[in-house]
Amino acid sequence: MNTFLKSAFAAIVLMSAGAASADDSLLRRVDEIRAPGSDFAFTVDLSAGGSSQTLSVSVKDKTKSLVRYVAPAKVEGRSILFLGPNMWIYVPGTRRALRISPRQRVLGGVSSADVARTVYSEDYRVAGSEPSGDGHALRLEPRVKGAAYARIDLTIDERGAPLKAEYFTRGDRKIKTMSFGGYEPVLGETRPTRFVVTDHVEGGETTMIYSEFREIETPEAWYQPGNLGRF
Amino acid sequence: MPFGFRALASAWILGSACFAGSATAAWAEELSVATTGWVGARVKSALVEESTRLVPSPEDSGYRDNYVGAEAALGIDARTGKLRFVSQLRLSADDENDGGAHVDEAYAESLFGDRVFAFAGRRILVWGQSLGLNPSDVFGDQTRVDDVFPRSEARARVEGADMAGADVVFDGGGTLTLLFAPGFDRRDDGREEDLALARLSGFAFGGYLDYAVSAIGGDRPGGGLSLNYAVGEASVAYFDGTFRQGREKRTISGGVARDGSLDIHLRKTGGITPFATVGMGHTFTNGLSANLEYTRDAGGYSEDEMDDIDSTLDEVTPANSPRLMRGLGGVNVLLNHHTLRRNYGFARVAHDGPFGGNTAVELTTLLGLDDGSGVAGLGFDRPFRDRFNLGLRFDRAFGEENTEFRLRPETASVSIYTSVKF
Numbered sequence: 001m002n003t004f005l006k007s008a009f010a011a012i013v014l015m016s017a018g019a020a021s022a023d024d025s026l027l028r029r030v031d032e033i034r035a036p037g038s039d040f041a042f043t044v045d046l047s048a049g050g051s052s053q054t055l056s057v058s059v060k061d062k063t064k065s066l067v068r069y070v071a072p073a074k075v076e077g078r079s080i081l082f083l084g085p086n087m088w089i090y091v092p093g094t095r096r097a098l099r100i101s102p103r104q105r106v107l108g109g110v111s112s113a114d115v116a117r118t119v120y121s122e123d124y125r126v127a128g129s130e131p132s133g134d135g136h137a138l139r140l141e142p143r144v145k146g147a148a149y150a151r152i153d154l155t156i157d158e159r160g161a162p163l164k165a166e167y168f169t170r171g172d173r174k175i176k177t178m179s180f181g182g183y184e185p186v187l188g189e190t191r192p193t194r195f196v197v198t199d200h201v202e203g204g205e206t207t208m209i210y211s212e213f214r215e216i217e218t219p220e221a222w223y224q225p226g227n228l229g230r231f
Numbered sequence: 232m233p234f235g236f237r238a239l240a241s242a243w244i245l246g247s248a249c250f251a252g253s254a255t256a257a258w259a260e261e262l263s264v265a266t267t268g269w270v271g272a273r274v275k276s277a278l279v280e281e282s283t284r285l286v287p288s289p290e291d292s293g294y295r296d297n298y299v300g301a302e303a304a305l306g307i308d309a310r311t312g313k314l315r316f317v318s319q320l321r322l323s324a325d326d327e328n329d330g331g332a333h334v335d336e337a338y339a340e341s342l343f344g345d346r347v348f349a350f351a352g353r354r355i356l357v358w359g360q361s362l363g364l365n366p367s368d369v370f371g372d373q374t375r376v377d378d379v380f381p382r383s384e385a386r387a388r389v390e391g392a393d394m395a396g397a398d399v400v401f402d403g404g405g406t407l408t409l410l411f412a413p414g415f416d417r418r419d420d421g422r423e424e425d426l427a428l429a430r431l432s433g434f435a436f437g438g439y440l441d442y443a444v445s446a447i448g449g450d451r452p453g454g455g456l457s458l459n460y461a462v463g464e465a466s467v468a469y470f471d472g473t474f475r476q477g478r479e480k481r482t483i484s485g486g487v488a489r490d491g492s493l494d495i496h497l498r499k500t501g502g503i504t505p506f507a508t509v510g511m512g513h514t515f516t517n518g519l520s521a522n523l524e525y526t527r528d529a530g531g532y533s534e535d536e537m538d539d540i541d542s543t544l545d546e547v548t549p550a551n552s553p554r555l556m557r558g559l560g561g562v563n564v565l566l567n568h569h570t571l572r573r574n575y576g577f578a579r580v581a582h583d584g585p586f587g588g589n590t591a592v593e594l595t596t597l598l599g600l601d602d603g604s605g606v607a608g609l610g611f612d613r614p615f616r617d618r619f620n621l622g623l624r625f626d627r628a629f630g631e632e633n634t635e636f637r638l639r640p641e642t643a644s645v646s647i648y649t650s651v652k653f
Contacts, residue, residue, distance in 0.1 A: 146463060
């Protein structure tokens with residue numbers, strides 16, 4: 001009996017591990033579709049409520065991102081640095097890099113984390129999954145301290161391409177929904193290029209258009225808070 | 232403040248020579264020049280008391296009920312290869328004063344290898360996370376910052392310090408900064424010092440903590456420490472402090488001499504004088520951000536020292552003779568600091584566009600905990616199209632008569648400003 005229980009327990013553990021591994025593979029596949037590698041750059045055009053911004057984003061080693069504000073003139077020269085879940089902002093008028101939280105907003109309901117973090121698997125793990133149509137519904141929970149959201153409900157299709165993400169705070173309050181669209185061939189993969197963020201707290205929609213993807217190696221020295229004023 | 236010719240010339244010569252010399256060596260590299268700038272105007276209407284003990288005749292002392300001013304600035308960022316030249320020239324004028332020209336920045340910087348940035352010239356260099364009183368801003372002088380403008384713009388509308396130095400960048404986010412600022416004149420009474428500084432910044436605990444430790448030379452040698460720690464996904468805790476010998480504020484003893492002069496001196500403080508701010512910032516789910524800070528400035532005036540100043544003010548007011556006028560002038564110079572006391576609280580609540588709009592709102596309060604006086608400000612800033620913005624700001628000093636923030640006669644003001652950026 002004792003041997004039977006041990007075997008059953010071992011089987012359950014192995015099955016759970018296998019399921020977790022499959023779910024993690026799914027999440028990595030989502031990331032592969034969103035991000036064309038570990039070192040790349042792209043341009044983001046944001047628009048919300050009659051306002052618009054153009055950002056230039058550089059990503060290094062998947063987890064380091066540098067967001068530079070290109071337009072309009074009022075915000076030109078600003079930049080945000082992402083090192084893992086840690087963030088700093090540089091505003092030319094302050095002449096200093098300030099640490100900010102991932103929840104800090106960029107425009108409308110879009111936070112800086114929404115723009116700069118192009119992968120989920122570095123910050124989140126799959127805490128649950130179930131079939132949804134031809135694809136899956138994944139429940140993501142933070143794997144690191146300081147991740148921008150307490151929970152993400154992510155819907156993906158059979159290929160692993162993200163369709164919709166719902167973001168929740170610690171109190172299980174849904175604060176925004178991001179819809180992924182505009183799928184087109186980009187650097188060897190069909191990737192989303194149009195993201196619509198619906199803000200459930202203050203209302204309104206913000207659209208992000210990603211373009212000009214390119215694989216590029218950027219210098220390590222760029223990714224330092226003290227260097228933000230040099231861009 | 233209009234520039235001094237010697238300082239201006241030295242900054243330009245140093246910066247330009249550095250750039251020109253290096254540019255010659257790298258002539259084959261393509262030159263790119265980016266220009267930025269703004270043209271703006273502002274109107275201010277203030278509530279000025281008829282007189283206070285410190286300022287018996289506000290009009291004669293330059294206080295005005297109404298003010299109309301204009302400002303224009305041109306920034307240049309020229310790069311060729313690993314060389315860079317940065318400058319910001321600012322012109323300002325108002326309805327009563329002739330225009331002034333200010334070279335806020337003019338420095339050259341060169342990258343040696345891929346880790347060493349060396350620079351020389353005039354530069355606005357700011358450190359620290361604190362928003363109210365920032366001890367880490369060792370090159371800053373808050374009395375020169377025009378608080379009418381939004382916090383995100385005001386610090387860059389002042390003249391920088393002439394300096395030479397280098398940043399050495401390490402793998403893993405560390406940076407060592409070495410610099411020397413000869414003739415640095417931040418102090419409000421015109422004293423100058425040769426300021427040298429070494430600063431090491433980096434990360435710990437997987438990046439959740441960033442730190443900077445400084446060794447500061449000059450008239451008041453000592454050290455500095457800054458710590459920023461990410462708390463969860465929405466909060467940041469921070470500390471900025473300097474621990475330098477002596478103090479900047481001077482005290483009075485012995486009253487007014489026969490000729491009206493005051494016995495003003497630097498009182499010995501027994502060594503290191505801490506000046507530190509501890510604070511916390513939080514961003515709410517609706518985008519509202521809030522900061523709360525406490526500052527302890529051991530170099531501020533104690534209760535006894537304020538009593539001495541108060542007694543002297545009693546002695547020289549009403550200032551109805553040249554001798555007493557001179558004494559009152561001495562007290563005014565003595566108190567020409569952004570803050571005077573030892574304990575302060577600061578609170579800020581801001582939103583970039585509440586209720587789905589795009590008008591940024593900022594409410595701030597600096598409260599003197601030693602005497603209960605303070606100043607509160609409410610600002611609105613709205614962009615129009617891509618380049619224009621219109622701002623409205625209200626400021627109000629509060630507290631009992633003759634407390635710190637009520638010593639001067641301007642008790643409230645409303646300002647409107649507009650600018651176009653290019």
